[in-house]
Amino acid sequence: MNLETPAQRLDKAVALSRVMLRTAELGDWNELGKLELERAACLARIPSDQNYAVGLREVLLLNEEITRCALISRDAAADAWTHRLRALRGANAYLDTARG
Numbered sequence: 001m002n003l004e005t006p007a008q009r010l011d012k013a014v015a016l017s018r019v020m021l022r023t024a025e026l027g028d029w030n031e032l033g034k035l036e037l038e039r040a041a042c043l044a045r046i047p048s049d050q051n052y053a054v055g056l057r058e059v060l061l062l063n064e065e066i067t068r069c070a071l072i073s074r075d076a077a078a079d080a081w082t083h084r085l086r087a088l089r090g091a092n093a094y095l096d097t098a099r100g
Contacts, residue, residue, distance in 0.1 A: 006046050010055040013042040017062035024069035
């Protein structure tokens with residue numbers, strides 16, 4: 001039986017959001033996904049009430065930073081993929097030329 005109050009669940013969601021941000025900064029996307037599921041369960045049980053607006057606002061701000069980390073990581077992965085693809089094309093061109 002879960003005896004947590006909405007305020008306790010919100011505090012837990014804020015704490016999880018902070019951990020999620022550190023996890024995103026480290027690039028541990030698998031762990032981030034697990035934490036997101038846990039946080040979502042906390043947030044789903046918080047009433048839409050003015051009493052929780054400050055905590056929910058903090059969760060949203062932290063989530064924006066997590067999203068920023070994800071976008072940076074995505075862009076870095078895309079750049080690395082593009083670089084590898086160009087290197088592969090260059091190597092193939094060289095081999096085609098060397099084979100005559």
